[in-house]
Structures are given as C-alpha cells and as structure tokens.
Amino acid sequence: MMNESKVMEFILIGFSEFPELQIPLFVFFFLTYLATLTGNILLMTIIRLHRHLHVPMYFFLSILSFSETCYTLAVIPKMLVNLITEEKAISFTGCAVQMFFFIGFGGTNCMLLTAMGYDRCVAICKPLHYKVLMSDRVCSHLVAFAAVTGFTLSLIVTYFIFTLPFCGGKEIKHFFCDMTPVIQAACTENNGIETVIFVFCIVVVFGSFLLILLSYLLIFNTILKIPSTEGKHKAFSTCASHLTVVFVHFGCASIIYLRPKSTYSLQEDTLISVTYTVVTPLLNPMVYSLRNKGVHLAFRKGLGKKLSTWMR
Structure with a gap:
C-alpha cells in the first residue's frame, strides 16, 4: 500500500462512453x-420463520x-453514485477495499x-x-470453509495487485475496481500478477464448477436408475433451481476471468459485468422463489396470514 503516496485515487470510466444513458441506467440499476x-431479504426471512x-x-x-x-453492496451503491455525479473518483484505499469484498464474496x-x-x-x-x-x-463447517477460502484468496490477490x-495512469476502464482493469492501470508489466489471478480463477471458478459437475454426474446416474417417470421428475425438480443459477453464475465468471487478456474490451466487459453484478443477484431469489415448492408454499402461507389479519 506504499504506492498510495503516488496515486491517491482512481477514475472509474465504465459508463462514461454512454453519457446520454446515465439517468436511464441509474433508474434501471436502482x-x-x-x-x-x-428478494434476498424476503427469502432469508421466509427461511428463518418457517421451521x-x-x-x-x-x-x-x-x-x-x-x-x-x-x-452487491460492494459494487452497486458506488456505481449508482457515479452515474448521477460528475466526479467518478474512488480513493486508492476504497478501490482496494471494494476489490477485496467483491472477490471475497464472489x-x-x-x-x-x-x-x-x-x-x-x-x-x-x-x-x-x-x-x-x-x-x-x-453444514456449518462447509459454510465456514467457503467464507475462509473465498476471503483468503481475495486477500492474496488484492495484496499482490495493490503493491x-x-x-501515472489513474483511469480504470470499468465501473468498479475489478482485477484486470486495475492491473491495466499500473505502469509496469504484470505477467506475474496475471498468473496469480489466473490460478485464483482456476481454483475458485473452474475448481468449483468441476466439483458441481461431478456431483451432478452422480445425481443423474442415480436418477436414471429410478424406475418411475414421476420419481425421476421429482428428483430432478429438486435440482433445477440450483442448476439454473450455477450455469448463469459460472458462465459469466468464465467469460470474464478465464479468457486471454488480448480479448479485453471495455464495452463488452461492462455489459457482461452488469450481468453478474446486477442481474444474477436478482435472478437467485427469483429462481429459488418461483421454482422451489417449499419456499413458494411458505410465502403463500405467510401472505395468507397477513391478508387474514388485515381483513379482521
């Protein structure tokens, strides 16, 4: 973090190429x-209240x-502020903190x-x-392992990037402090750092996806042995929501992080990044709420109780 004396802040220019769309984009993203x-708070509340x-x-x-x-808290509030203000700056420390939490929770x-x-x-x-x-x-150990692994790798990557x-170059060609755009703002060749980031992406993105793929190979092998069509459909329906979210989540992550740096494009990356920072977090509660019978039934019961209380 010694370089903070040279560069105190960065300029995020992600949406600057679309000045006429700043307000419409703000409304849409807000x-x-x-x-x-x-959606996420409602989903957490429903799960908490129904035994x-x-x-x-x-x-x-x-x-x-x-x-x-x-x-989403790590990225979207700052993005919304930048859309309606002339100043698109983020401090050196703020950029590092944003990247740490974004990568950690991702x-x-x-x-x-x-x-x-x-x-x-x-x-x-x-x-x-x-x-x-x-x-x-x-279950508690699995959650703890997920958090510790995610934030440990995030700490390593963020440390290497911000050293x-x-x-000179203060402009970041993105709407938040993502890894590749920040590295491109540095004034030296960073092949070693890019190798570290690629390994991080392989471990987290590709490694996780392979484990999920292995799980579903075992699942499909078991489902095929179920004699009744109804039993097969019931078994598969419990996985449909998870599969939908997995393909969207890992699909976007793979396009962004597991590709050659020569294919980097500000406009294309901005569009794809909007998908996994804004759209995908909205998709998760929608998919699980609409396709999951347990959540759907709990929501209808809760809504029915509220309506009956108001009508009295």
Whole structure:
C-alpha cells in the first residue's frame, strides 16, 4: 500500500462512453438493486420463520442470499453514485477495499454453490445417510470453509495487485475496481500478477464448477436408475433451481476471468459485468422463489396470514 503516496485515487470510466444513458441506467440499476435486496431479504426471512425450511438445502440458500446481498453492496451503491455525479473518483484505499469484498464474496458464492451441489448429491444418492452426512455441524463447517477460502484468496490477490506501482495512469476502464482493469492501470508489466489471478480463477471458478459437475454426474446416474417417470421428475425438480443459477453464475465468471487478456474490451466487459453484478443477484431469489415448492408454499402461507389479519 506504499504506492498510495503516488496515486491517491482512481477514475472509474465504465459508463462514461454512454453519457446520454446515465439517468436511464441509474433508474434501471436502482430499481433492480431494490428488487434484489427485497428478494434476498424476503427469502432469508421466509427461511428463518418457517421451521419446515430448517434443513440443509434452505440453510445454504439463506447463506447464499446473505452473501449475494453483501456482494452487491460492494459494487452497486458506488456505481449508482457515479452515474448521477460528475466526479467518478474512488480513493486508492476504497478501490482496494471494494476489490477485496467483491472477490471475497464472489469466491464465497462459488463455494456455497458447490456445497449446495454436494447437498443435492447426498440427498438423492445417499438418502438413508443424509442426516448424518449433512448434519448441522457439517453444514456449518462447509459454510465456514467457503467464507475462509473465498476471503483468503481475495486477500492474496488484492495484496499482490495493490503493491503494483500506479504512478501515472489513474483511469480504470470499468465501473468498479475489478482485477484486470486495475492491473491495466499500473505502469509496469504484470505477467506475474496475471498468473496469480489466473490460478485464483482456476481454483475458485473452474475448481468449483468441476466439483458441481461431478456431483451432478452422480445425481443423474442415480436418477436414471429410478424406475418411475414421476420419481425421476421429482428428483430432478429438486435440482433445477440450483442448476439454473450455477450455469448463469459460472458462465459469466468464465467469460470474464478465464479468457486471454488480448480479448479485453471495455464495452463488452461492462455489459457482461452488469450481468453478474446486477442481474444474477436478482435472478437467485427469483429462481429459488418461483421454482422451489417449499419456499413458494411458505410465502403463500405467510401472505395468507397477513391478508387474514388485515381483513379482521
């Protein structure tokens, strides 16, 4: 952090190329952010208040909703402020803090999705041993491992990036302090740092996805052995929501972080980054609320009680 004496702040120019869209984008992102916060908080509340949802699958879902909420807090409020102000600056320390929490919660989300895949695998492949293999203690340890791993890797990557010399170029070609745009703002060649980041992405993104893929190979192998069509459909329906979120989450992450740096484009990366920082966190509560019968039923019961109370 000694380089702070040379560069005190950065300029985020992510949406500067679309000056006529600043206000419409602000309105869209603000409404989407409100919907995201509402959806995740509502989902956490429903799971907390209904005892029949106090099982591992919904425990992981509530933790994922909390992590997604914190993940958006690291990026979206600052982005909204920049859209309606002339000053697009972020301090050197603020940029480092934003990157640390963004990567930390992003990595934690990857690990949580992996834990949820493992939970579905145990539920379908080892139903008789489910309560033992997915006890409260095991679930707590999996969540702790996800958080510690995500933030440890985040600390390493953020440290290496912000020890680079930022002597001249203050502009960051993005709307938040993501890894590649910040590295490009440094005034030296950074092949070693880029290698560290690539390893980080392989470990977190590709490694997590491979573990989820392995879980679903075991799941599909078990489902194919179920004799009845209804039984197969019921088993698969418990995985549909998770699979949807996994493909969106890891698809966007792979496009951004597992590709050659020569293909970097400000406009393309801005569009893709909007998807995984704004749209995907909104998608999670929507998918799980609409496609998950347990959450859907709990929400309808809660809404019915409220309506009956108001009508009295």
